[in-house]
Amino acid sequence: xxxxxxxxxxxxxxxxxxxxxxxxxxxxxxxxxxxxxxxxxxxxxxxxxxxxxxxxxxxxxxxxxxxxxxxxxxxxxxxxxxxxxxxxxxxxxxxxxxxxxxxxxxxxxxxxxxxxxxxxxxxxxxxxxxxxxxxxxxxxxxxxxxxxxxxxxxxxxxxxxxxxxxxxxxxxxxxxxxxxxxxxxxxxxxxxxxxxxxxxxxxxxxxxxxxxxxxxxxxxxxxxxxxxxxxx
Amino acid sequence: xxxxxxxxxxxxxxxxxxxxxxxxxxxxxxxxxxxxxxxxxxxxxxxxxxxxxxxxxxxxxxxxxxxxxxxxxxxxxxxxxxxxxxxxxxxxxxxxxxxxxxxxxxxxxxxxxxxxxxxxxxxxxxxxxxxxxxxxxxxxxxxxxxxxxxxxxxxxxxxxxxxxxxxxxxxxxxxxxxxxxxxxxxxxxxxxxxxxxxxxxxxxxxxxxxxxxxxxxxxxxxxxxxxxxxxx
Numbered sequence: 001x002x003x004x005x006x007x008x009x010x011x012x013x014x015x016x017x018x019x020x021x022x023x024x025x026x027x028x029x030x031x032x033x034x035x036x037x038x039x040x041x042x043x044x045x046x047x048x049x050x051x052x053x054x055x056x057x058x059x060x061x062x063x064x065x066x067x068x069x070x071x072x073x074x075x076x077x078x079x080x081x082x083x084x085x086x087x088x089x090x091x092x093x094x095x096x097x098x099x100x101x102x103x104x105x106x107x108x109x110x111x112x113x114x115x116x117x118x119x120x121x122x123x124x125x126x127x128x129x130x131x132x133x134x135x136x137x138x139x140x141x142x143x144x145x146x147x148x149x150x151x152x153x154x155x156x157x158x159x160x161x162x163x164x165x166x167x168x169x170x171x172x173x174x175x176x177x178x179x180x181x182x183x184x185x186x187x188x189x190x191x192x193x194x195x196x197x198x199x200x201x202x203x204x205x206x207x208x209x210x211x212x213x214x215x216x217x218x219x220x221x222x223x224x225x226x227x228x229x230x231x232x
Numbered sequence: 233x234x235x236x237x238x239x240x241x242x243x244x245x246x247x248x249x250x251x252x253x254x255x256x257x258x259x260x261x262x263x264x265x266x267x268x269x270x271x272x273x274x275x276x277x278x279x280x281x282x283x284x285x286x287x288x289x290x291x292x293x294x295x296x297x298x299x300x301x302x303x304x305x306x307x308x309x310x311x312x313x314x315x316x317x318x319x320x321x322x323x324x325x326x327x328x329x330x331x332x333x334x335x336x337x338x339x340x341x342x343x344x345x346x347x348x349x350x351x352x353x354x355x356x357x358x359x360x361x362x363x364x365x366x367x368x369x370x371x372x373x374x375x376x377x378x379x380x381x382x383x384x385x386x387x388x389x390x391x392x393x394x395x396x397x398x399x400x401x402x403x404x405x406x407x408x409x410x411x412x413x414x415x416x417x418x419x420x421x422x423x424x425x426x427x428x429x430x431x432x433x434x435x436x437x438x439x440x441x442x443x444x445x446x447x448x449x450x451x452x453x454x455x456x457x458x459x460x461x462x463x464x
Binding site for chain 2: 001002003004005006007008009010011030031033034035036099100101102104112113114115116117119121124125126127128129130131132133134135137138139141142145146148149150154157158159161162165187188191192196199
Protein backbone atom coordinates (compact mmCIF):
# COMPACT_ATOMS: atom_id res chain seq x y z
CA UNK A 1 0.00 0.00 0.00
CA UNK A 2 1.21 3.50 -0.86
CA UNK A 3 1.70 6.35 1.60
CA UNK A 4 0.62 9.97 1.30
CA UNK A 5 3.85 11.90 0.76
CA UNK A 6 3.64 15.30 2.40
CA UNK A 7 5.88 18.20 3.39
CA UNK A 8 5.20 18.72 7.10
CA UNK A 9 5.64 22.26 8.43
CA UNK A 10 7.74 22.55 11.58
CA UNK A 11 8.80 26.20 11.73
CA UNK A 12 8.81 27.12 15.43
CA UNK A 13 7.11 23.85 16.36
CA UNK A 14 8.37 21.60 19.16
CA UNK A 15 9.66 18.14 18.35
CA UNK A 16 10.49 15.61 21.04
CA UNK A 17 13.27 13.19 20.06
CA UNK A 18 13.82 10.21 22.35
CA UNK A 19 17.22 8.62 21.81
CA UNK A 20 20.53 10.10 20.70
CA UNK A 21 22.21 7.38 18.61
CA UNK A 22 22.93 7.06 14.90
CA UNK A 23 19.31 7.13 13.73
CA UNK A 24 18.38 9.97 16.09
CA UNK A 25 21.27 12.10 14.81
CA UNK A 26 19.83 11.92 11.27
CA UNK A 27 16.39 12.86 12.57
CA UNK A 28 17.85 15.87 14.41
CA UNK A 29 19.46 17.06 11.17
CA UNK A 30 16.18 16.97 9.19
CA UNK A 31 14.12 18.48 12.01
CA UNK A 32 16.53 21.38 12.56
CA UNK A 33 16.53 22.09 8.80
CA UNK A 34 12.74 22.33 8.99
CA UNK A 35 13.00 25.10 11.59
CA UNK A 36 11.77 23.28 14.69
CA UNK A 37 12.86 23.43 18.31
CA UNK A 38 13.96 20.06 19.65
CA UNK A 39 13.73 18.52 23.09
CA UNK A 40 16.25 15.68 23.10
CA UNK A 41 15.92 13.03 25.81
CA UNK A 42 18.70 10.42 26.03
CA UNK A 43 21.28 9.21 28.56
CA UNK A 44 24.57 10.94 27.69
CA UNK A 45 26.55 7.76 27.17
CA UNK A 46 24.29 6.79 24.27
CA UNK A 47 24.95 9.96 22.25
CA UNK A 48 26.35 9.51 18.74
CA UNK A 49 29.20 11.90 17.78
CA UNK A 50 26.88 13.58 15.23
CA UNK A 51 24.26 14.09 17.94
CA UNK A 52 26.94 15.71 20.13
CA UNK A 53 27.90 17.87 17.18
CA UNK A 54 24.29 19.06 16.82
CA UNK A 55 24.13 19.81 20.56
CA UNK A 56 27.33 21.85 20.27
CA UNK A 57 26.29 23.84 17.20
CA UNK A 58 22.52 24.43 17.52
CA UNK A 59 20.75 26.71 19.99
CA UNK A 60 17.41 25.07 19.15
CA UNK A 61 17.98 21.85 21.12
CA UNK A 62 17.09 21.43 24.80
CA UNK A 63 18.96 18.36 26.00
CA UNK A 64 18.02 16.16 28.98
CA UNK A 65 20.51 13.49 30.11
CA UNK A 66 17.97 10.89 31.25
CA UNK A 67 15.41 8.37 29.95
CA UNK A 68 11.94 9.40 28.69
CA UNK A 69 9.32 10.71 31.11
CA UNK A 70 5.60 11.03 30.20
CA UNK A 71 5.72 14.78 30.97
CA UNK A 72 8.08 15.13 27.99
CA UNK A 73 4.99 14.92 25.77
CA UNK A 74 3.36 18.00 27.33
CA UNK A 75 4.27 20.53 24.64
CA UNK A 76 5.30 18.26 21.80
CA UNK A 77 3.89 18.86 18.30
CA UNK A 78 5.63 15.73 16.98
CA UNK A 79 7.50 12.83 18.59
CA UNK A 80 10.31 10.71 17.13
CA UNK A 81 11.77 7.78 19.03
CA UNK A 82 14.94 5.92 18.11
CA UNK A 83 15.85 3.69 21.06
CA UNK A 84 16.51 -0.03 21.39
CA UNK A 85 13.83 -0.63 24.03
CA UNK A 86 10.76 -1.83 22.07
CA UNK A 87 8.41 -1.75 25.09
CA UNK A 88 9.30 1.82 26.02
CA UNK A 89 9.02 3.13 22.47
CA UNK A 90 5.65 1.43 21.98
CA UNK A 91 4.42 2.91 25.25
CA UNK A 92 5.45 6.34 23.97
CA UNK A 93 3.61 5.71 20.69
CA UNK A 94 0.40 4.71 22.49
CA UNK A 95 0.56 7.84 24.65
CA UNK A 96 1.08 9.96 21.52
CA UNK A 97 -1.92 8.40 19.81
CA UNK A 98 -4.10 9.24 22.82
CA UNK A 99 -2.87 12.83 22.72
CA UNK A 100 -3.10 12.98 18.89
CA UNK A 101 0.59 13.83 18.56
CA UNK A 102 2.09 12.55 15.28
CA UNK A 103 4.71 9.91 16.14
CA UNK A 104 7.41 7.88 14.41
CA UNK A 105 8.96 4.88 16.14
CA UNK A 106 12.17 3.88 14.35
CA UNK A 107 12.08 0.32 12.96
CA UNK A 108 8.54 -0.34 14.20
CA UNK A 109 6.21 0.54 11.28
CA UNK A 110 2.94 -0.51 12.89
CA UNK A 111 3.46 2.08 15.65
CA UNK A 112 4.18 4.91 13.21
CA UNK A 113 1.83 7.62 11.93
CA UNK A 114 4.44 8.31 9.25
CA UNK A 115 7.71 7.00 7.85
CA UNK A 116 10.87 8.70 6.68
CA UNK A 117 12.32 8.14 3.23
CA UNK A 118 15.65 8.69 1.53
CA UNK A 119 16.02 12.45 1.18
CA UNK A 120 17.73 15.13 -0.89
CA UNK A 121 17.96 18.75 0.25
CA UNK A 122 19.34 21.46 -2.02
CA UNK A 123 18.28 24.87 -0.73
CA UNK A 124 14.50 25.18 -1.14
CA UNK A 125 14.43 21.98 -3.22
CA UNK A 126 13.61 18.82 -1.30
CA UNK A 127 13.07 15.37 -2.70
CA UNK A 128 12.03 12.22 -0.87
CA UNK A 129 12.22 8.67 -2.16
CA UNK A 130 10.05 6.14 -0.37
CA UNK A 131 9.79 2.43 -1.14
CA UNK A 132 7.16 2.01 1.58
CA UNK A 133 9.61 -0.08 3.57
CA UNK A 134 10.15 -2.59 0.76
CA UNK A 135 13.60 -1.63 -0.48
CA UNK A 136 15.68 0.75 1.65
CA UNK A 137 18.87 -0.01 -0.33
CA UNK A 138 17.12 0.55 -3.67
CA UNK A 139 15.73 3.80 -2.27
CA UNK A 140 19.32 4.93 -1.73
CA UNK A 141 20.37 3.84 -5.20
CA UNK A 142 17.41 5.72 -6.72
CA UNK A 143 18.22 8.77 -4.61
CA UNK A 144 21.75 8.83 -6.06
CA UNK A 145 20.42 8.49 -9.62
CA UNK A 146 18.13 11.44 -8.94
CA UNK A 147 20.99 13.51 -7.52
CA UNK A 148 22.88 12.92 -10.76
CA UNK A 149 19.89 13.85 -12.93
CA UNK A 150 19.17 17.21 -11.29
CA UNK A 151 20.97 20.32 -12.58
CA UNK A 152 23.46 21.72 -10.07
CA UNK A 153 21.67 25.02 -10.17
CA UNK A 154 18.22 23.58 -9.36
CA UNK A 155 18.12 24.82 -5.76
CA UNK A 156 19.38 28.29 -6.73
CA UNK A 157 16.97 28.40 -9.71
CA UNK A 158 14.04 27.77 -7.37
CA UNK A 159 15.29 30.44 -4.98
CA UNK A 160 15.60 32.99 -7.80
CA UNK A 161 12.22 32.22 -9.41
CA UNK A 162 10.63 32.49 -5.95
CA UNK A 163 12.16 35.97 -5.57
CA UNK A 164 11.12 36.93 -9.09
CA UNK A 165 7.55 35.83 -8.45
CA UNK A 166 7.43 37.95 -5.29
CA UNK A 167 8.61 41.01 -7.22
CA UNK A 168 6.10 40.29 -9.96
CA UNK A 169 3.33 40.15 -7.35
CA UNK A 170 4.39 43.57 -6.04
CA UNK A 171 4.29 44.95 -9.57
CA UNK A 172 1.00 43.25 -10.52
CA UNK A 173 -0.81 42.58 -7.22
CA UNK A 174 -4.05 40.69 -6.66
CA UNK A 175 -5.04 37.16 -5.66
CA UNK A 176 -6.46 34.88 -8.37
CA UNK A 177 -8.51 36.28 -11.24
CA UNK A 178 -7.10 37.45 -14.56
CA UNK A 179 -3.93 39.02 -13.19
CA UNK A 180 -3.16 35.84 -11.23
CA UNK A 181 -3.60 33.74 -14.36
CA UNK A 182 -1.43 36.09 -16.45
CA UNK A 183 1.31 36.01 -13.78
CA UNK A 184 1.22 32.23 -13.62
CA UNK A 185 1.28 31.90 -17.42
CA UNK A 186 4.31 34.20 -17.74
CA UNK A 187 6.22 32.42 -14.95
CA UNK A 188 5.48 29.05 -16.55
CA UNK A 189 6.73 30.30 -19.93
CA UNK A 190 9.91 31.62 -18.32
CA UNK A 191 10.60 28.40 -16.41
CA UNK A 192 9.97 26.36 -19.56
CA UNK A 193 12.11 28.51 -21.88
CA UNK A 194 15.12 28.94 -19.57
CA UNK A 195 17.47 26.22 -18.36
CA UNK A 196 17.58 25.92 -14.56
CA UNK A 197 21.31 26.68 -14.57
CA UNK A 198 20.51 30.02 -16.28
CA UNK A 199 17.69 30.87 -13.86
CA UNK A 200 20.14 30.16 -11.04
CA UNK A 201 22.43 32.96 -12.27
CA UNK A 202 19.81 35.76 -12.32
CA UNK A 203 20.98 38.77 -10.32
CA UNK A 204 18.98 41.70 -8.96
CA UNK A 205 19.27 44.00 -11.94
CA UNK A 206 18.60 41.19 -14.42
CA UNK A 207 15.40 40.38 -12.52
CA UNK A 208 14.28 43.99 -12.86
CA UNK A 209 15.07 43.92 -16.59
CA UNK A 210 13.16 40.63 -16.95
CA UNK A 211 10.10 42.36 -15.52
CA UNK A 212 10.61 45.63 -17.45
CA UNK A 213 11.48 44.12 -20.81
CA UNK A 214 9.63 40.81 -20.43
CA UNK A 215 6.53 40.96 -18.23
CA UNK A 216 5.56 44.51 -19.29
CA UNK A 217 5.61 43.46 -22.96
CA UNK A 218 4.22 39.99 -22.34
CA UNK A 219 7.30 38.27 -23.76
CA UNK A 220 10.08 36.11 -22.29
CA UNK A 221 13.56 37.39 -23.19
CA UNK A 222 16.34 34.83 -23.66
CA UNK A 223 19.18 34.52 -21.12
CA UNK A 224 21.53 35.95 -23.78
CA UNK A 225 19.31 39.03 -24.27
CA UNK A 226 19.57 39.75 -20.56
CA UNK A 227 23.30 39.11 -20.44
CA UNK A 228 23.00 36.18 -18.05
CA UNK A 229 26.47 34.57 -18.10
CA UNK A 230 26.73 30.98 -19.27
CA UNK A 231 27.80 28.44 -16.65
CA UNK A 232 31.59 28.42 -16.63
CA UNK B 233 12.75 27.26 5.42
CA UNK B 234 12.71 23.55 4.62
CA UNK B 235 9.88 21.13 5.44
CA UNK B 236 10.07 17.67 6.97
CA UNK B 237 9.26 15.31 4.13
CA UNK B 238 7.37 12.28 5.43
CA UNK B 239 5.33 9.36 4.17
CA UNK B 240 2.03 9.59 6.06
CA UNK B 241 0.20 6.30 6.70
CA UNK B 242 -3.49 6.32 5.79
CA UNK B 243 -4.44 2.64 5.49
CA UNK B 244 -8.02 2.38 6.82
CA UNK B 245 -7.89 5.97 8.11
CA UNK B 246 -10.66 8.49 7.43
CA UNK B 247 -9.89 11.56 5.38
CA UNK B 248 -12.37 14.40 4.98
CA UNK B 249 -12.09 16.26 1.68
CA UNK B 250 -14.04 19.49 1.35
CA UNK B 251 -14.50 20.52 -2.28
CA UNK B 252 -14.75 18.47 -5.45
CA UNK B 253 -13.04 20.55 -8.14
CA UNK B 254 -9.80 20.13 -10.05
CA UNK B 255 -7.48 20.30 -7.02
CA UNK B 256 -9.72 18.07 -4.92
CA UNK B 257 -9.78 15.40 -7.65
CA UNK B 258 -5.97 15.12 -7.45
CA UNK B 259 -6.13 14.86 -3.65
CA UNK B 260 -8.70 12.07 -3.93
CA UNK B 261 -6.38 10.14 -6.22
CA UNK B 262 -3.43 10.30 -3.79
CA UNK B 263 -5.55 9.56 -0.72
CA UNK B 264 -7.24 6.53 -2.30
CA UNK B 265 -3.82 5.18 -3.36
CA UNK B 266 -2.74 5.46 0.29
CA UNK B 267 -5.58 3.16 1.35
CA UNK B 268 -7.83 5.64 3.15
CA UNK B 269 -11.61 5.99 3.31
CA UNK B 270 -12.81 9.38 2.10
CA UNK B 271 -15.73 11.53 3.12
CA UNK B 272 -16.24 13.99 0.29
CA UNK B 273 -18.32 17.08 0.97
CA UNK B 274 -19.15 19.32 -2.00
CA UNK B 275 -22.23 20.61 -3.83
CA UNK B 276 -22.75 18.37 -6.85
CA UNK B 277 -22.54 21.14 -9.43
CA UNK B 278 -18.94 21.85 -8.40
CA UNK B 279 -17.68 18.33 -9.09
CA UNK B 280 -14.83 17.98 -11.59
CA UNK B 281 -15.19 15.12 -14.13
CA UNK B 282 -12.25 13.32 -12.48
CA UNK B 283 -13.95 13.63 -9.10
CA UNK B 284 -17.09 12.09 -10.61
CA UNK B 285 -14.94 9.34 -12.06
CA UNK B 286 -13.54 8.58 -8.59
CA UNK B 287 -17.07 8.52 -7.14
CA UNK B 288 -18.14 6.07 -9.85
CA UNK B 289 -15.17 3.73 -9.49
CA UNK B 290 -14.26 3.67 -5.77
CA UNK B 291 -16.25 2.12 -2.95
CA UNK B 292 -14.14 3.97 -0.39
CA UNK B 293 -15.76 7.40 -0.86
CA UNK B 294 -18.84 8.58 1.05
CA UNK B 295 -20.20 11.55 -0.85
CA UNK B 296 -22.37 14.35 0.57
CA UNK B 297 -23.95 16.81 -1.86
CA UNK B 298 -23.84 19.88 0.40
CA UNK B 299 -21.44 22.43 1.93
CA UNK B 300 -19.21 21.63 4.95
CA UNK B 301 -20.76 21.10 8.40
CA UNK B 302 -18.68 21.09 11.62
CA UNK B 303 -19.89 17.56 12.42
CA UNK B 304 -17.97 16.38 9.34
CA UNK B 305 -14.83 16.59 11.49
CA UNK B 306 -16.11 14.07 14.04
CA UNK B 307 -14.24 11.00 12.80
CA UNK B 308 -11.65 12.59 10.54
CA UNK B 309 -7.99 11.57 10.86
CA UNK B 310 -6.95 14.17 8.27
CA UNK B 311 -8.72 17.05 6.53
CA UNK B 312 -8.05 18.52 3.07
CA UNK B 313 -9.94 21.54 1.79
CA UNK B 314 -9.94 22.80 -1.79
CA UNK B 315 -12.72 25.37 -2.09
CA UNK B 316 -12.78 28.98 -3.26
CA UNK B 317 -14.26 30.37 -0.04
CA UNK B 318 -11.26 31.58 1.98
CA UNK B 319 -13.27 32.33 5.15
CA UNK B 320 -14.89 28.89 5.25
CA UNK B 321 -11.66 27.03 4.62
CA UNK B 322 -9.83 29.02 7.31
CA UNK B 323 -12.66 28.30 9.75
CA UNK B 324 -12.24 24.59 8.98
CA UNK B 325 -8.49 24.86 9.55
CA UNK B 326 -8.95 26.56 12.93
CA UNK B 327 -11.39 23.85 14.03
CA UNK B 328 -8.92 21.17 12.92
CA UNK B 329 -6.11 22.78 14.91
CA UNK B 330 -8.28 22.76 18.03
CA UNK B 331 -9.07 19.06 17.48
CA UNK B 332 -5.44 18.28 16.52
CA UNK B 333 -6.49 16.92 13.12
CA UNK B 334 -3.78 17.42 10.48
CA UNK B 335 -5.12 19.84 7.85
CA UNK B 336 -4.18 21.17 4.43
CA UNK B 337 -5.94 24.21 2.98
CA UNK B 338 -5.23 24.46 -0.75
CA UNK B 339 -3.46 27.71 -1.72
CA UNK B 340 -3.35 29.03 1.85
CA UNK B 341 0.05 27.93 3.26
CA UNK B 342 -0.20 29.65 6.63
CA UNK B 343 -3.27 27.55 7.48
CA UNK B 344 -1.61 24.26 6.52
CA UNK B 345 0.03 21.68 8.78
CA UNK B 346 1.57 20.21 5.64
CA UNK B 347 1.95 20.85 1.91
CA UNK B 348 1.74 18.59 -1.09
CA UNK B 349 4.52 18.37 -3.65
CA UNK B 350 4.89 17.12 -7.18
CA UNK B 351 4.63 13.33 -6.99
CA UNK B 352 5.64 10.15 -8.78
CA UNK B 353 4.05 6.79 -7.99
CA UNK B 354 5.36 3.57 -9.55
CA UNK B 355 4.10 0.58 -7.56
CA UNK B 356 5.72 0.67 -4.12
CA UNK B 357 8.09 3.46 -5.28
CA UNK B 358 6.97 6.97 -4.43
CA UNK B 359 8.89 10.17 -4.97
CA UNK B 360 7.93 13.69 -3.96
CA UNK B 361 9.51 16.91 -5.17
CA UNK B 362 8.88 19.96 -3.00
CA UNK B 363 10.13 23.48 -3.66
CA UNK B 364 8.55 24.66 -0.43
CA UNK B 365 6.11 26.77 -2.41
CA UNK B 366 8.84 28.67 -4.27
CA UNK B 367 8.69 27.07 -7.70
CA UNK B 368 5.71 24.88 -8.56
CA UNK B 369 6.55 24.89 -12.29
CA UNK B 370 10.20 23.98 -11.62
CA UNK B 371 8.98 21.20 -9.32
CA UNK B 372 7.11 19.75 -12.30
CA UNK B 373 10.14 20.10 -14.59
CA UNK B 374 12.33 18.37 -11.98
CA UNK B 375 9.72 15.65 -11.53
CA UNK B 376 9.85 14.91 -15.25
CA UNK B 377 13.67 14.79 -15.22
CA UNK B 378 13.46 12.31 -12.36
CA UNK B 379 10.91 10.18 -14.21
CA UNK B 380 13.36 9.96 -17.11
CA UNK B 381 16.29 9.03 -14.84
CA UNK B 382 14.59 6.12 -13.08
CA UNK B 383 14.80 2.66 -14.64
CA UNK B 384 11.43 1.44 -15.94
CA UNK B 385 11.72 -1.60 -13.71
CA UNK B 386 12.32 0.36 -10.49
CA UNK B 387 8.86 -0.22 -9.01
CA UNK B 388 8.89 -3.91 -9.91
CA UNK B 389 12.48 -4.26 -8.60
CA UNK B 390 11.38 -2.88 -5.24
CA UNK B 391 8.38 -5.23 -5.18
CA UNK B 392 10.61 -8.24 -5.93
CA UNK B 393 13.35 -7.38 -3.43
CA UNK B 394 10.64 -6.85 -0.82
CA UNK B 395 9.33 -10.37 -1.51
CA UNK B 396 12.85 -11.79 -1.51
CA UNK B 397 13.60 -10.17 1.83
CA UNK B 398 10.45 -11.68 3.32
CA UNK B 399 11.46 -15.15 2.13
CA UNK B 400 14.96 -14.62 3.46
CA UNK B 401 13.50 -13.72 6.85
CA UNK B 402 11.48 -16.95 6.86
CA UNK B 403 14.65 -18.90 6.07
CA UNK B 404 16.85 -17.02 8.54
CA UNK B 405 14.50 -15.57 11.16
CA UNK B 406 15.30 -13.25 14.05
CA UNK B 407 15.14 -9.51 14.70
CA UNK B 408 18.43 -7.58 14.77
CA UNK B 409 21.63 -9.22 16.00
CA UNK B 410 24.13 -11.11 13.82
CA UNK B 411 21.56 -12.77 11.57
CA UNK B 412 19.85 -9.43 10.96
CA UNK B 413 23.19 -7.87 10.01
CA UNK B 414 24.10 -10.76 7.70
CA UNK B 415 20.69 -10.54 5.98
CA UNK B 416 21.04 -6.80 5.49
CA UNK B 417 24.60 -7.15 4.14
CA UNK B 418 23.57 -9.80 1.63
CA UNK B 419 20.54 -7.82 0.43
CA UNK B 420 22.71 -4.69 0.04
CA UNK B 421 25.27 -6.67 -1.99
CA UNK B 422 22.53 -8.05 -4.23
CA UNK B 423 20.90 -4.65 -4.80
CA UNK B 424 24.30 -3.13 -5.56
CA UNK B 425 25.48 -5.88 -7.93
CA UNK B 426 22.25 -6.26 -9.93
CA UNK B 427 20.64 -3.66 -12.20
CA UNK B 428 17.11 -2.75 -11.15
CA UNK B 429 15.74 -3.93 -14.49
CA UNK B 430 17.20 -7.40 -13.72
CA UNK B 431 15.81 -7.48 -10.18
CA UNK B 432 12.43 -6.60 -11.70
CA UNK B 433 12.45 -9.82 -13.74
CA UNK B 434 13.04 -12.26 -10.84
CA UNK B 435 10.41 -14.98 -10.78
CA UNK B 436 9.46 -17.37 -7.99
CA UNK B 437 11.87 -20.18 -8.82
CA UNK B 438 14.74 -17.77 -9.45
CA UNK B 439 14.16 -16.27 -6.00
CA UNK B 440 14.42 -19.73 -4.45
CA UNK B 441 17.64 -20.38 -6.39
CA UNK B 442 19.01 -17.01 -5.29
CA UNK B 443 18.51 -18.08 -1.68
CA UNK B 444 19.74 -21.67 -2.22
CA UNK B 445 22.77 -20.87 -4.35
CA UNK B 446 23.45 -17.35 -3.08
CA UNK B 447 22.43 -16.76 0.55
CA UNK B 448 23.32 -20.29 1.72
CA UNK B 449 26.87 -19.90 0.31
CA UNK B 450 27.18 -16.24 1.21
CA UNK B 451 27.66 -15.16 -2.39
CA UNK B 452 25.62 -13.14 -4.87
CA UNK B 453 25.10 -14.97 -8.21
CA UNK B 454 24.91 -12.86 -11.38
CA UNK B 455 21.60 -12.47 -13.28
CA UNK B 456 23.11 -14.62 -16.07
CA UNK B 457 23.95 -17.43 -13.63
CA UNK B 458 20.31 -17.52 -12.57
CA UNK B 459 19.01 -17.35 -16.12
CA UNK B 460 17.25 -14.03 -15.59
CA UNK B 461 16.31 -12.87 -19.09
CA UNK B 462 17.74 -9.59 -20.32
CA UNK B 463 15.25 -6.76 -20.92
CA UNK B 464 13.94 -7.23 -24.45
